[in-house]
Amino acid sequence: MMNGFSLVNHVGITVSDLDKSIAFYEALAGKKIANRDAIGGQRMAQVQGLDDTKINYANLHLGNVNIDILEYEAPQSTQAQYSNEQISAMHLCFEVEDLDAAIARLNELGIEPEGEPIYFEEQDGLKAGFGTGVVYFKDPDGTNLELIAPKGPFARV
Incomplete structure (x- = not known):
């Protein structure tokens, strides 16, 4: 059994409209959700520090991590x-090989980056990782998302 925290299983993202968010993340990932279901009740609520809960959700399986897309029916969600x-x-x-191509794909999907992409240079105060490119964008509910084309120590080994 693993006792170290060396693997990430999933990232959960709470959304306002499950159907809209499924369409967004499927288009972004280029693959379909693995399943869609609902969970809730007091046992599920207590593990989250709530009195009661009902969550409609979908799971999107990527190569190295899953995304849980969660729409809370109860308690009623508020916007963070x-x-x-x-x-x-x-x-x-999200890790990509070609940042410019990935940004072009965002644009095709109607998604605008938060700002211009940057490519790390020596002047950025880094000791390594030159050429790594990054850009930020948001999902339909304002969740902060990023694209990275990693080099050097930012690259997965």
């Missing part, structure tokens, strides 16, 4: 607003 510099803000980063 996080920008990347805020404490406890998180983002999900």
Whole structure:
């Protein structure tokens, strides 16, 4: 049995409209969800620190991590607003080989990046990883997402 935290199983993203978010993430990943279901009740709620819950969800399996897309019927969800510099803000980063091609694909899907992509250079204060490209964008509910074309220590071994 593994006791170290060396693998990530999934990232859960709470959304306002499950159908809309399924369409977004399927288009982004270029693959269909693995399943769609609902879960809830007091046992599920207590593990989350809630009184009761009902969650409609879908699972999207990527090569190295799963995305759980969650729409809470109960309790009623509220909109969180996080920008990347805020404490406890998180983002999900997709690894790509060609950042320019990936941005072109975003544009085809009607998704606009938050700003212009950057490619790390020596002037950015890095000791390695030159040529790594990154760009940020958001899903339909404002979840922070990133694309990275990694080089050097940012590349997966």
